[in-house]
Amino acid sequence: MKKIVLLNLLFSICFIQGNEVYKFHSLEDEKRFYDLIQEIRCPKCTSGSIASSNAPVSEDLKNKIAELINEGYSDKEIKEYAKARFGNEVLYNPEVNSSTYLLWYGPFIFLFMILTGFFFRRKSQ
Amino acid sequence: MKIFIRLVILIIPIVGFVFFYNLLTEDKFYPGANFDRFNVPVFALDDITSQKIYTKDDLNDELLLNVWASWCITCRVEHGFLMELKQEGFLITGLNYKDESTDANNWLNLYGNPYSFSLHDIKGSLALDMGVTGAPETFLIKNGEVLVHYSGEVNLAVWDNVFYPVIKENKMFR
Numbered sequence: 034m035k036k037i038v039l040l041n042l043l044f045s046i047c048f049i050q051g052n053e054v055y056k057f058h059s060l061e062d063e064k065r066f067y068d069l070i071q072e073i074r075c076p077k078c079t080s081g082s083i084a085s086s087n088a089p090v091s092e093d094l095k096n097k098i099a100e101l102i103n104e105g106y107s108d109k110e111i112k113e114y115a116k117a118r119f120g121n122e123v124l125y126n127p128e129v130n131s132s133t134y135l136l137w138y139g140p141f142i143f144l145f146m147i148l149t150g151f152f153f154r155r156k157s158q
Numbered sequence: 159m160k161i162f163i164r165l166v167i168l169i170i171p172i173v174g175f176v177f178f179y180n181l182l183t184e185d186k187f188y189p190g191a192n193f194d195r196f197n198v199p200v201f202a203l204d205d206i207t208s209q210k211i212y213t214k215d216d217l218n219d220e221l222l223l224n225v226w227a228s229w230c231i232t233c234r235v236e237h238g239f240l241m242e243l244k245q246e247g248f249l250i251t252g253l254n255y256k257d258e259s260t261d262a263n264n265w266l267n268l269y270g271n272p273y274s275f276s277l278h279d280i281k282g283s284l285a286l287d288m289g290v291t292g293a294p295e296t297f298l299i300k301n302g303e304v305l306v307h308y309s310g311e312v313n314l315a316v317w318d319n320v321f322y323p324v325i326k327e328n329k330m331f332r
Contacts, residue, residue, distance in 0.1 A: 076289075076291040077291045077292060089256060089282065089292075090282070090286070090290070090291045090292065093281075093282050093283075093285075093286045094286065097286060117194075117196070117289075118286070118287070118288070118289035119289050119291070120193070120289075153159060154159065
């Protein structure tokens with residue numbers, strides 16, 4: 034009897050300690066979830082995604098994302114949700130907007146300038 | 159062409175100098191890459207004494223909302239300054255974050271209570287909705303709108319540089 038109680042206790046501990054299990058309506062939703070948590074940065078430990086983090090705030094955010102997916106939110110809306118609360122830097126891929134044009138297109142402009150300079154130099158010689 | 163190169167060599171350090179000069183001498187509080195004022199989300203939470211369920215409407219018109227927990231060491235450091243603020247007449251409401259109510263109440267009994275009341279957010283749901291990443295964090299709220307969101311310990315320097323200018327600008331706590 035004692036052994037059974039002890040075994041039960043052990044199993045229940047495993048159950049409590051086990052990772053959060055996320056439930057979804059469909060397999061696509063589940064895939065979306067795992068893609069999304071790779072693309073959102075952990076607000077507390079900024080060098081990792083929330084998928085790779087078990088900081089309390091990341092766990093909360095993952096739960097919230099699972100909840101939002103089940104409520105039918107789109108990927109874009111979920112990213113907006115995270116961005117509104119934790120800032121632009123929470124998204125791994127910076128959005129293309131007026132404040133990030135330089136970031137996205139700067140390297141090409143720079144390359145263009147260098148190439149132009151290079152060809153002009155050739156001609157003058 | 160040579161003139162062009164000489165110009166570039168001259169311009170690059172000047173641009174760098176101006177950039178870093180502006181960056182280093184800026185003494186304005188920088189609340190984050192895209193801090194926008196936002197409205198306090200809708201909530202319904204117990205207070206830590208489990209006497210009443212509070213909603214957004216129960217918050218005062220002007221208040222400081224301080225995220226704290228008994229397990230949070232920096233909150234203990236910050237606590238003395240919050241007591242001073244309370245004595246000066248600032249209304250501080252607590253948001254008890256991921257904490258057991260018995261631990262929270264014991265902590266307040268032991269060190270003193272600077273809060274008008276403390277919401278008990280054991281799951282961190284309201285905190286997540288307000289963009290809290292940990293404790294302590296402090297919000298300045300006027301008529302349900304968040305004007306300042308500060309992460310970390312509030313002390314005299316932070317108060318003077320971050321909170322006081324906004325309080326003055328918005329004519330609060332008069």
